[in-house]
Amino acid sequence: MNPALRTAASGMMAQQLRTEVIANNLANVNTTGFKRSRAQFEDLLYQTVQGTTVIGSPDANTQSAIQIGRGTHLAGVTRMHTEGTLEQTGRPLDMAIEGEGFFQVQLASGGTAYTRDGSFQISDQGMLTTTGGQQIVPGIRIPSDASDVSISRTGVVSYMKSGAQEATELGRIEIARFSNPAGLMSQGENLYTETPASGQAVSGFPGDEGMGRLLQGNLEGSNVEVVQEMVDMISAQRAYELNSKAIKATEEMSDVANQMVR
Amino acid sequence: MPINGMTSSASALRYWERRQEVSANNLANVSTDGFKAERVFATLLGGSEPVIGTATDHRNGTLRQTGNSMDVALGGKGFLVVETPAGERFSRGGSLRLDKDGYLADAEGNRVLGTDGPIHVGSAALSISPRGDIALDGNKASQLRIESVADGVQLAHEGGTRFVPDASRTDVADDERDVRQGSVEESNADPLGGLVDMIGVQRAYAAVEKSISVLDHVQETATSQLGKPV
16 A cells, blocks of 8 residues: 555644643643643654665666655653743742742652642641642641741741740751753652653752742742644644645545556 | 556656655654655656655754753754764754763653763753853853754655764854754644645646556557458
């Protein structure tokens, strides 16, 4: 069969995957700390139908190569770690990182995960946890009688004891940064884990060199831009159509060829 | 009994088929970062049959900003050099990442080469200047190798949007470089042109088929009518 059929089919599959990624971005337009993804493709192997030289031919040096590619495939889906818009919530345990860095949390399985979602809660043991119940690393315990919990830009958590004049320090939040955040692996629930592609986590305090600052009472919104996704969706849809047209054209050519013998 | 027109018509059919295959590949890759479209041409070189060839269109694709520090695009001419198991290859950049040992590599894990060989990033913050100078945590470490080939040289295409360099490769001078960190180069395949081309191919293919059936008719007439006793 004509290989163009399969080539065009690979193009249709690619556009389908691209639409799936766009659909997930759009579904997460209101997810705190969500980072939009983008599907990336690579071309498949090229078939050299005719080499550059033909031995014994008088036109040996002018013979050009014919290289025909065989379509496209998914190379990866990368997250774009641009900052989302900050939304003021006024809730004392909501934190956003302005700049680079991730909150570090403890997974139930024992490893460390990283998140930009700073809507923290207090667990039944008084520990600062994510909405999914993962404890922040290093752990911070907030006493049950605490009022006016404040978190400074550099991560120092303190509160006012009832009747006391000065704030009591509870601990300091640490954040981590990566040389290639796009290489992190998504775990769902707004969590990411380290991979070889992301590089090793470098942890430090907020406000240190290369680290972002904390903003209490704010949350980082999703960085999905609806208009951009819509435009991408239109272009994916059109490209899908184009590839289906290529299949149709190829099919009709085969039909013509079949008509030759009466 | 060979008829001259038949053989050249058959080669014309082959030509249009090739062209369709190449168009299909261009269209399949309209959203492949760093992809360079191919085009098919035929030249008549004295003989009776045209010689078919393919050439790569090296015009730059649109640059798209992503904000990822490891996305690298080249604004001007030239290629990044990556180390593959088959030898050094050219690439137009794209979304790079770190391999398991902390070296800068492409999506398939081929290491990107700098002036001092592979570039170890580890957990440092990477920044790349427009001239391709690499700084890790603010300290200059190396420079990206950016090479190009002589004008008119046709590079062999390899999968994974890579090209096989040839002997005429040279470094691109610092002032001709335009490395863009945080951007990717989109495919330069032209979807509309590809579609129009495909319609033309389809029609031309049908026309050649017509000429074959006309020639067949002529032959039929010659064999069945001429031999008849009057």
